[in-house]
Amino acid sequence: MRLQNDMIQKQLSHRTIREFKNERIPQDKFNLLMEVARHTASSTGMQACSIIRVTNAKIRKDIADVCRQEYVARAPELLIFVLDHFRNRSIANEKKNSQEKLVGMYHFFQGFLDASLTAQNVVNAAESMNMGTVFLGSILNDSEKICELLSLPQMTFPVIGLGIGYPNQEPQLKPRMPMDLRLFENKYTCFDSYLKNIKEYDEEMQTYYDLRDANRRVDSFSNQVVSRFYNLTSKQQEILNTVRNQGFDLKVK
Incomplete structure (x- = not known):
């Protein structure tokens, strides 16, 4: 009995792709990816996620600088998944809602989950069409700068970036913890x-071997934990300041 279908085989062979062919994704396939995004599960149906398709070369370069990864600017498609309660708050205001309560952390995490699920769904769909992807959590190296670059209004927050294209490398399958x-x-x-x-x-x-340094084996996982867990920049450690500046009430006692 064959237990693995094509989707599961793709997921089990997932690799992060950082180098892409100089080939655009056809518009019909991009539109299909966006339909997958549109149909992603959403907390209480609020659909509190929007996507910014970054095509401007200068903005791409600035985002790559935040990520400290120059290849980000070269991805055929660069998407930023945004927690978006600006839209729902605006709808409530237009309905003459008299409540002036600040949007709190429940709504923040609600939108954060929506954006995360949407990004993963798009990755699954892209890989099913033989595309490669790279998640860019590194946009949070300076979340305030990303908000500025993308003109993000109050009640929004950048959750994760995603590069998509046709692979121009074959990375080793990265070992995972049991x-x-x-x-x-x-x-x-x-x-x-x-x-x-x-x-x-x-x-x-x-x-x-990580292809970012193809001639050198990576360090042990335990050493990576120490370096990545504690060696955070001030911008990374102060991320809640950006959350608050974007209009979310932290409700900290």
Whole structure:
């Protein structure tokens, strides 16, 4: 019995693509990706996600600078998925809603989830058509700058970027942590020694070559955790300031 269908096979072979062929995505295929985005599940049906298709070369370059990844500017399609309650707040105002309450963190996370789900759905659809993709969480290196570059109004926030195109590289399949460290039943499971439990995974990661530095093996996962968990810039650490400046009430006691 064949358990894997074509979609699952694509998902199990997912690779991040950072180098694309100099080939545009046909408009009909792009439109199909946007239909997939439109039909993505949405929290309470609020559809609190919008997408900005970045075509301006200067804005692309500025976004790549924020990401500190020059290849971002060269992606055939560059999309920014935006948490968007500006639209719904405007609808409520036009309905003569008298409540002047600030939009709070429940709505923030509602829109954040909508944008995240939409981005993943678009990735699945793109890969089903033999395109490659790269998620760009690095737009949050300076969320305030991204808001400025994209003229994002109050009640919006940039969630994640996405580059799409036809692959011009074949990266190695990146090793992943075993699910016995990530799948629990009924309650969260804590381990006495995580380093002991990830020892084989640590060793496996050191056999992986990241094409961003093709001649050098990557560091162990445990060393990556230390460097990436603690070495944040001030802009990354102060991201809630941008959230507040965009009009969301943090409700911090």
